Amino acid sequence: MLDKRYQVFISTSGSEMQPERMILAQTLVGMGFFSWGLEQRTPLSTAFARRQIDDCDYVIMLLGSSYGEQSVSGVGYMHLEYIYAVTKQKPIIVFKHEDPASRDEALRDAKPEMREKFKEFSQLLQNEVDQIFTYRSLRDLEMAVRLNMSQMLERYPAAGWVRPQNTQLLQDEIDSLKAKVAQLETEAGKREVDPFLTLPKVSMHEVLSFEYRMHAYQDGNFKELKVQKKLTWAQMLAVLGTTFMNPTPEEYFSKRMNEYLNEHGLSDARVEMPRAHAVARAQINIRALHSIKMQMRQNEWIVQSGRDDRQRMLWQLTPKAQKLLDSNLLDADRSFQLKSNY
Template sequence: MLDKRYQVFISTSGSEMQPERIVVSQTLVGMGFFSWGLEQRTPLSTTFARRQIDDCDYVVVILGSQYGEQSVSGVGYMHLEYIYAVTKQKPIIAFIHEDPDSRDESLHDEKPELREKFKEFRKIIMQEVDQIFTYRTMRDLELAVRLNMSQILERYPVLGWVRPQNTQALHDEIEALKAKIVQLETSAGTREADPFLNVQKVSMHEDFAFEYRMHAYQDGNFKELNAMRRMKWAQLLSVLGSAFINPTPEDFFSKCMNEYLNETGLSDAQEEMPRVHAIARAQINVRALHAIKMQMRENDWIVPSGRDDRQRMLWKVTPKAKRLLESNLLDNDRTLQFRSQN
């Protein structure tokens, strides 16, 4: 891993998972990662956990056979950490016990309602997390970490951490030069398609379909729904472009898209539940959001623009995108304007 290090936040249900936490943490440290996480949780520790997740590169969830201690809202602390990591588009890796029922009875929740919540949370992890690895023994867990975390770095590349010896400025300069090379190669028609996303230029009026989920409220209750949205690239540029006129942190991609979906998702929810009267907590699929960012970069609509004082990557629209936003070419596809401020 050379001079680069990666920070990993480890989330578990509590003290009964200490053996697994130790194995994963020590294995990660031996591979050159920094390991973070909280074993004892309180309402006050939630803020600290979120700060750690904000600063980390990857989030690891270790799921045994307990839902764990709950917050005042009734949602488990581990569950809250997972939700927060999803909203921050952090790459999530789950190591889950292959057969929770086979574990010692002392490692299970005592209350039946918590056991049900554990089953529901495990189901959510199985459905939503792309990188899931199972284990039965501590040796299985250690091998799963060793064999897969290096592949995670290739599949979900992140900036990581390097020694502060002017390397940050050098890295930013390299990224800017890479972007310039891509632009020149694209103009010359010599650039090959990206092997992971197969990104190619699109026209403004081509459609892009993506998934998102939301909370739909009906008859005093809410249900989490998965919905599909189809938008033209002109609409996506209109939604996102105005937020990046000035250099703006990367997390505004998700903020803008989620606000837009909160504003417009009611009709999508009503297709499945006609009596839905409100929606909230809309969240675009992480992979779809990544594809949108890469496509906007490929189309020369947005480029990296250095870092702020918290070392967050900043992005801004290109002169080409500004001309499109200021022209009448997008008028037929204008979408809601948002109140979000940088």
């Protein structure tokens, strides 16, 4: 077996979590992980934290009883690191204290508004993260890490890092896996689309409703909103179609959708925040994005087109969809100006 190591980014609220952070880091090292993270944050350190998240295999959110220091936008640095990890689709695991109110008063936020932010962030993690575990003591934390980080490797396999002398073994393993993947893709044919073969094809005028999150700004304040967006399938094809004129990596589904939502989300934000003047960081629900992609494939609007040199799956518009884009069928339903950078 390859001598593989994994990089983990640890995000905490700050220095009050030092004992837990030390136990977590020591346990991870003993299990063969490299741990990263910043305890002292400033606006200048945000870019560095993001680079660490970009390069890591897993992200751990270690939550005690404090929201932590806030950025200039009023959002905590730990909260921002979580949002960034989600946008990068990093596997996230949360270890949170079982009873924050039982911790020493000095370890909790003093101001009521900060305690409320802590509760909201804690609930956000509870609602959105699949892998979330509680602890009460440092010993509980150590045991939870030992048990659940091993399971994370099985549930969310990552490339990791291999010692230089083992790179040939890794390359041999990669070549072997590539050959197996090619064989399976050939043999399976259309089998991989079985989960959505039962999807009925949609018509251009049918309306799709999906959820997304964004940051909205009003009167100098910042708020994260979760809203519903409605588009006809004609509009959806118009949004995504020009991006996939040529074979394009799968990640551009989310990139293009999020760009569109940033461009057109202000009217959605104003339903809840009438004086909102700007929106940013729009993020479509991952499940909704998957459903959109599968429906477009079922409608024969997109098709897989091999892989690039980085082994990323490529997708391309079909001639059928191209004819729809070139026709007047979309123009009658189009309530926005197409914009694409690709």
